[in-house]
Amino acid sequence: GDSVTQMxxxxxxxxxxxxxxxxxxxxxxxxxxxxxxxxPGEGLxxxxxxxxxxxxxxNKGFEATYRKETTSFHxxxxxxxxxxxxxxxxxxxxxxxxxxxxxxxxGTRLTINP
Amino acid sequence: DTGVSQDPRHKITKRGQNVTFRCDPISEHNRLYWYxxxxxxxxxxxxYFQNEAQLEKSRLLSDRFSAxxxxxxxxxxxxxxxxxxxxxxxxxxxxxxxxxYGYTFGSGTRLTVV
Numbered sequence: 001g002d003s004v005t006q007m008x009x010x011x012x013x014x015x016x017x018x019x020x021x022x023x024x025x026x027x028x029x030x031x032x033x034x035x036x037x038x039x040p041g042e043g044l045x046x047x048x049x050x051x052x053x054x055x056x057x058x059n060k061g062f063e064a065t066y067r068k069e070t071t072s073f074h075x076x077x078x079x080x081x082x083x084x085x086x087x088x089x090x091x092x093x094x095x096x097x098x099x100x101x102x103x104x105x106x107g108t109r110l111t112i113n114p
Numbered sequence: 115d116t117g118v119s120q121d122p123r124h125k126i127t128k129r130g131q132n133v134t135f136r137c138d139p140i141s142e143h144n145r146l147y148w149y150x151x152x153x154x155x156x157x158x159x160x161x162y163f164q165n166e167a168q169l170e171k172s173r174l175l176s177d178r179f180s181a182x183x184x185x186x187x188x189x190x191x192x193x194x195x196x197x198x199x200x201x202x203x204x205x206x207x208x209x210x211x212x213x214x215y216g217y218t219f220g221s222g223t224r225l226t227v228v
Binding site for chain 2: 004034036041042043044045046049089091100101102103104105106107
């Protein structure tokens with residue numbers, strides 16, 4: 001079935017460092033792709049999305065490009081801040097028997113030190 | 115509109131007791147989803163409603179679990195005869211429909227079975 005594999009964490013960086021969190025997917029069709037962020041004790045917040053190949057999603061300085069040829073959707077940010085510390089989830093969305101589902105990766109915990 | 119609301123935020127119960135959680139989606143969203151997230155993992159799909167109709171249930175949802183959305187607005191998730199393995203964060207999400215839209219998640223209900 002469809003699945004998402006994320007870079008294992010935890011990831012620890014210094015403030016203003018460059019961030020990459022790798023995400024690859026397996027899908028039989030052409031899913032939409034998402035990055036969600038989860039702050040401690042909270043639910044998931046949509047960070048960015050891309051709905052077709054070569055689309056670039058961006059938000060709050062984060063970017064990810066939908067690469068069909070490499071089945072990837074890596075998350076990047078040029079200069080991270082302490083406030084970016086959270087768990088990041090890559091996800092794909094597909095339709096099965098009329099139901100729309102999200103399939104998530106296992107999450108990558110990011111810690112930014114001042 | 116303040117987003118997706120879930121109640122309670124935390125629930126501690128003794129093994130064997132029944133618990134019920136409530137989710138109030140964004141008012142114009144006709145799709146509602148329940149997911150379960152265990153520690154260190156990404157959320158897993160449990161069930162899905164389009165308006166009041168429950169269109170799909172995951173095999174993760176045993177006979178002890180039941181979900182309703184009686185008037186196509188709020189939803190409840192009940193767990194009967196709780197077990198320690200039911201301890202998790204239960205997340206509700208809603209969407210307008212179409213997998214091109216991101217889902218809006220609530221803050222979740224954290225269940226601890228002792």
